[in-house]
Amino acid sequence: MSISAPTTGVRADATGFSLHAADGTAYRVELTMDLFAPGNPLLRDRLAGRRVVAYVGPTVNRLYGERIRAYLRDRLSPGSWTVHMVRTGERFKTLASVERIGALAKADGLDRHGVMLAVGGGVLCDLVGFAAATYARGVRYVKVNTTLVGQVDVGVGIKTGVNAFGSKNMLGAYHPAYASINDPAFLRTLPDREIRCGLGEIVKMAVIRDRALFETLVEHPDAFRPPPDRVGPPGPDGMDRVDPPRPDGAVGGPAGVEDYILRAAMESMLRELCPNLREENLARLVDFGHTFGPVIETASDYRVAHGESVAIDMALSSQIARLLGLLSEADCDRITDLLLRLGLPVHDAATCTPELMWQALRGAWERRGRRLHLVVPTGIGSATFVDDLDDLPAGVLDKALVALAAAGRAGRPRRLVVAG
Numbered sequence: 410m411s412i413s414a415p416t417t418g419v420r421a422d423a424t425g426f427s428l429h430a431a432d433g434t435a436y437r438v439e440l441t442m443d444l445f446a447p448g449n450p451l452l453r454d455r456l457a458g459r460r461v462v463a464y465v466g467p468t469v470n471r472l473y474g475e476r477i478r479a480y481l482r483d484r485l486s487p488g489s490w491t492v493h494m495v496r497t498g499e500r501f502k503t504l505a506s507v508e509r510i511g512a513l514a515k516a517d518g519l520d521r522h523g524v525m526l527a528v529g530g531g532v533l534c535d536l537v538g539f540a541a542a543t544y545a546r547g548v549r550y551v552k553v554n555t556t557l558v559g560q561v562d563v564g565v566g567i568k569t570g571v572n573a574f575g576s577k578n579m580l581g582a583y584h585p586a587y588a589s590i591n592d593p594a595f596l597r598t599l600p601d602r603e604i605r606c607g608l609g610e611i612v613k614m615a616v617i618r619d620r621a622l623f624e625t626l627v628e629h630p631d632a633f634r635p636p637p638d639r640v641g642p643p644g645p646d647g648m649d650r651v652d653p654p655r656p657d658g659a660v661g662g663p664a665g666v667e668d669y670i671l672r673a674a675m676e677s678m679l680r681e682l683c684p685n686l687r688e689e690n691l692a693r694l695v696d697f698g699h700t701f702g703p704v705i706e707t708a709s710d711y712r713v714a715h716g717e718s719v720a721i722d723m724a725l726s727s728q729i730a731r732l733l734g735l736l737s738e739a740d741c742d743r744i745t746d747l748l749l750r751l752g753l754p755v756h757d758a759a760t761c762t763p764e765l766m767w768q769a770l771r772g773a774w775e776r777r778g779r780r781l782h783l784v785v786p787t788g789i790g791s792a793t794f795v796d797d798l799d800d801l802p803a804g805v806l807d808k809a810l811v812a813l814a815a816a817g818r819a820g821r822p823r824r825l826v827v828a829g
């Protein structure tokens with residue numbers, strides 16, 4: 410009897426997606442609702458029988474800590490689990506935090522059969538994922554993605570890492586999660602700014618490969634966003650405050666639309682990643698928004714959030730495509746307009762300088778094996794690469810930056826909250 414290997418590719422079903430890569434890597438991204446409800450067995454099934462060391466950031470601990478502990482208490486054996494709080498935020502996305510995560514696991518007696526559980530946004534999952542990749546040369550980890558960026562981006566891939574040597578994600582590892590779980594219910598408590606950041610990553614997928622998703626975002630710019638009457642003034646950290654969820658459980662736009670957007674973005678991302686999971690090919694369409702973005706983020710000292718830097722980069726790359734004759738002016742305007750309608754920035758005066766943006770191009774050229782591979786749209790739903798620095802004639806970047814500044818001045822990003 411011959412046993413046939415599973416076909417490579419991405420398969421969608423009612424409860425998520427399964428990915429089988431050609432190198433044998435296989436994993437699932439689960440979609441569930443109310444993960445920590447007493448009747449939901451999904452997480453218990455992924456953890457049962459193993460020592461579990463769980464990690465949360467301070468905000469997730471405040472909002473969900475009790476529910477997480479109650480679930481683990483009810484569903485796992487006594488003494489088989491612990492929950493720790495670790496500091497999050499880009500400033501704490503460091504090797505020192507990874508060391509602390511490992512030290513906590515060691516103190517709890519985690520061995521090679523144990524599992525690290527991360528419940529949080531991209532920063533926490535990247536930290537715990539990297540710790541899991543290196544602890545005892547690799548232990549299982551399960552990630553529960555609680556932000557929109559987490560659910561459509563971090564949660565569907567296998568990258569982990571920390572910031573180092575002044576650069577984003579400079580140290581890291583490919584380490585597929587044993588389970589990656591998306592529960593849209595977490596998005597109900599997510600501040601509006603974080604929702605906008607997630608929408609930025611979704612626009613990325615829409616522009617490079619999914620026109621229907623783009624049109625849906627144009628029609629439903631309020632998807633996932635808390636209604637204005639639930640958003641309070643920003644807190645001391647500058648983030649919007651969201652009241653408790655509405656009794657009807659709705660987030661922003663109609664639930665069916667949000668379900669479609671979430672699934673379409675996850676599926677597009679999985680299909681792009683699958684043939685190139687470990688990035689042997691450094692020309693990746695999913696790097697749209699991630700050439701200038703990392704420099705904007707770091708040079709602003711993280712004042713500009715990740716998703717916002719992606720939005721600015723996409724607007725700049727679209728202007729470059731227009732100037733190179735690869736993208737029509739109408740489509741360039743549509744991309745910029747959608748970003749603005751979603752409340753995302755398309756320009757940041759302090760960091761969008763010719764010097765810093767050239768530095769970003771040179772940095773990307775070095776990272777991508779001495780090729781530029783700048784992703785630029787060629788329409789709504791299609792993109793290509795500007796492969797070499799020489800393919801960018803002198804003056805194009807400068808002109809694109811001037812056009813970007815004008816677009817930023819002309820369009821007023823819609824704000825749900827006026828900072829007091």
Ligand SMILES: NC(=O)c1ccc[n+]([C@@H]2O[C@H](COP(=O)([O-])OP(=O)(O)OC[C@H]3O[C@@H](n4cnc5c(N)ncnc54)[C@H](O)[C@@H]3O)[C@@H](O)[C@H]2O)c1
Nearest residue numbers: 468530531532533555556558559562563566568595598599
């Ligand atoms: N590994 C990958 O493939 C990959 C992909 C994309 C981004 N990233 C990384 O992810 C990070 C960005 O992730 P992010 O956007 O999730 O940011 P984040 O992890 O900083 O989370 C944003 C904020 O939301 C809070 N939060 C999390 N869940 C919440 C909830 N349900 N309700 C209320 N508040 C909540 C967090 O405490 C934090 O303050 C960056 O470091 C980026 O480099 C990694």
